[in-house]
Amino acid sequence: MMSTQPEPLQPSALSKTPNWTKTRWWFSGNRPRLVITTLILIPICLLWIYPFLWTVSAALKSNGEIFAGLGLIPRELELSNFPRAWTEANIGRYFINTVIITVSSVAIVVVTTAMMGYVLGRYRYPGKRIVIGILVATVFLPQGYTIIPVFELISSLGLSSSLIGVILGTSGGSPIIFILLFTGYFSRLPNELEEAAIIDGAGFLRVFWQVMLPLSKPIIATVAIMQTLHAWNDFLLPLVLTLSRPDLRTLSVGVYAFQGEFFIDWGGMAAAATITILPIIVLFLFMQRYFVEGIAGAVKQ
Amino acid sequence: MDDISKITLSRRQLLKLLGAAGAGAALLPHLSFQARAQGLTIPDSGAMLPTDDVTLRWVDSGDQKAVFFREFFAAYEDTYPNINVAYDPLPWNEIAQVVPLGIRNGSAHDVFQVPLSVSPAQAVSEGWVQPLNDLIPDFEAWKAKFPAGVFLPGVTDFDGKTYSFPFTSAKRYGSHLLYNKEMMAQAGYDPETEPLTWSTFREAARIITEQGNGSYYGFIMGGNQINRWADIIRNFARMAGAVGGGGSPVVDDINFVTGEYNFNSEEYIAAVELLLALRDDGSVFPGILSINAPQARAFMPQGAAGMILQGPWNIPQWERDNPEFDFGLSSQPLPDDSDAWPLTISQGGANALWIFSGSSVANVAGDIFHYLGTVEGQTQWASIVGVADAPILPEAIANAELGARARQALTLFNDQIRVGPNPVVKNPDVVQASLELRTPEPSFPQVIQGLYTGQLTDVRAEMNGLQERYTAELERAIAAAVDKGAQVSRDDWVFSNWNPRADYGAADYDAL
């Protein structure tokens, strides 16, 4: 909550060229410097993504060739790694599981935290302060080791053998900071639009759904992106919850388990890793703007 | 679960591909699987099997069991089309989580192995498992066919009921020498005619490494699989004279003559120093700390190292997956200037299987256990698995077709392994102490690993530390058991009439 002004995040602050023209002289005055900077950054960036390039290249090589040399271009294109990884590592299934878990948990988290943040940010009612106090305190409480209680809870609800259990667990983990993000944002919105809607006869629900929620797009983007990263990366919770149901595994757990059994199949492993990593990178490339703004939103707020 | 069988086939295809040159071989394992699965017929045991569609879920520690059970379950499903078997072979550290968590939420596999950290007595007293007596058809007759000592009170039997079925023999050890014949010959040694000693083992490792010139090394092991460090050191030391028990946390590394731990004996210290000498010679594969035992096994046929100390389960895997790999096997290197002592195993079998108390298809599990305990089933096991885990019925070994290496391993085990005393048999209350026992940390294998990596340096001090920690913990466990009413003392670990060179039997217990 560092922002000093109660002003919403500029939607395109990072991605589209803003009014930089004024200051262009400052940085671009020195063309050789720019060229040198670029020349330095290119190898660094290539090195940066080298592990991925190596993985993709290994996925296209035979097992014998992978460790035979350092060249990234395969001498002979070996395409059999992919179908093998797809069927044996069950990547297709895990991928669908992961997408279902991610999408559902993002939906749950965005809606619930927005609702909570809305009433906390804009209304004054009995008990509100206590709720905020507890929420803030929780952020600073020592967490202890919570995986077993979470597991027990999901088991006692009879959800331990379903994706719903994983979705709930993934959704329930960290939304307090999201609630606070929404609270702060809603409390700073001006009242005019809301008033106009009420005059038009809109009820509580309609004001929220049709007026206020759409206004909070920057925070929705932030929360959705942070939750996507969380759900996509989560490891321990899905690991523990799917131990007895291998068919419910997520990608991270599935590929980890695949490694346990197929450790010497480097090509297959690399292919499995490629299949797992590529879609999210492609998604990122297309949604880059939202990713970057969403994350930036967290710190700006 | 179709996926599992697909995995088996393709895994083998893949391993074949890795080893053999031709891609045309890819289809062969598939065909042979079908043929073998069809050749396996399952007789009617008389069990009351369900007629509606059911699924039996089975988890074990895999390895050779996976090889056998994947074939067996395929045949079983063919025989009973309404029964579907979901088989999950998992590493031990996953079993340690899957089984207890599954039991907690009622979704445990119908058949499982109890995690290494949970004692049989604990599993029974916690109500995890159910007795086999009413589940296995003709139970008494079936049980009577096993040699004495397979079913033991406090191990498999509790309150007069039998809870688990160890269907393979414990007569094996996991640290004998397996070597690349070509590299060994080039180094000038032939362990088959003259087993290596500690010093020739070290020398052979050094020469092989030298000849490998960076492309292969003398010795490899799975160093991030922690128990390997204990297995190797313990067996080196026992053969050199630090005789003692092994096979369960209650007796591991205890000398039954004195009832004391062996950790600070000269033999244990010398064995550690031998390993460190190999390291200092540069004779050890450089990546051992980041590979586990199966990975180390997989590196051998690739020609990455000349020698490995592992168990007989390597033999069928290499013979099947890497038919061109020419390897030999021999005893774990023997002490330099004294006669080798035998290794001691506990009475009873290995690979104990249990049936979940909440299982709704326990009869199906009982039917399968029944088959596994018949001469036919045991022979089938031996034929598919070899001696990796020898069947528990001696007839089955005689019946089975075994390769030359398998026979060789059996002879080795018969020569080198004796059944030792078991404190639980002497005094059933020892089980109460074992329930209290917690491995002190850093544990024996962890300390050896730490010495190897150089994080610990003083071998003698560390081994003395182990001796103190383990002794203190054993005493604490005994005291805690006594507090709860058990009649148990350190004397229960002392067997004055024990001769490590002979099997310890019922008569010996009586003579105590």
Added chain:
Amino acid sequence: MVRQGATIYKPKRQRSLWQEAWKYRWCYVFMLPSLILTGMFTFYPIIASWYFAFLDWSGFTAARTFVGLANFREVMTDDLFWGAFRRSMIFMVASVPLQMGLSLIVAIVLNDRALKLAPVFRTMFFIPVVTTTAIVGIVMSFVFSPFNGPVNGILRNLGIISRPIDFLGGADTALWTVIGVFVWKWFGITMIYWLASLQTIPQDLYEAARLDGATRPQLLRHIILPLLTPFAIVILLITAVGSLNVFALVQTMTGGGPFFASEVMEVYIYRTAFGTGGGGSVPRLGYASAAGVFFGIAVMVITIVQGLAVRRIRTRPIS
């Protein structure tokens, strides 16, 4: 309805609490889903783990005994706990400045719109962030493999080493390799934080500075860095907490080994909770919970001390 919004505010009439609550019933309805979710998956687990910390309990069996503070006493005398504590601190102290410092430099360079390829560079730096941690761990165990993995291959080709280095299996290298991969993995997100912060700096300031004849280093020191300070504190907190919670990366790359060399706190807790240490380790959830609570308190204290220190520095007049 009375809203709290900035402009309209009707003075309240005296009403009973119940009437008041009924009036705002929608607010409670709106809180409900979120409260249920956080109650179940945040509050309950925390409280349960505090409770477990006072039990001698494996977590898997029915037998549990209340043992008071015995677990905490044992935690405080366990060398392995303090070893893990120390490594978690090393992890934080090494990774946070590295991650924040390097990403700030890159952010300042990339903040230059004249740099045509800046968006491409930014994307490349960000890619590791979106890839699954557990899979990064696996990929990295290939990359650092001593058996002809590319890193060893390059070092060998360059003649720097003659014998492959077991980066993830070496006592001296395991923790540092994991720290390096951790910084690489999360570098992009810190960089975005910095970029976002940099863009809040009004352009007029640059202009004014130029008119005053400021050089680039001067601009950096006197304008950019001071303006970034409030953001730096937030970024520091986020980064520090992230580095203390590292689990999946260590677990998939080294499992905490060899001989605890890379065992950070989360891995220690996981190992003691599930008994995955091998060689007869016993699962001890009660003990693991105590370690978790104790570590949590320690982190809280560190955060508060840090916060106080920062506040002191900030209230000091700028010279």
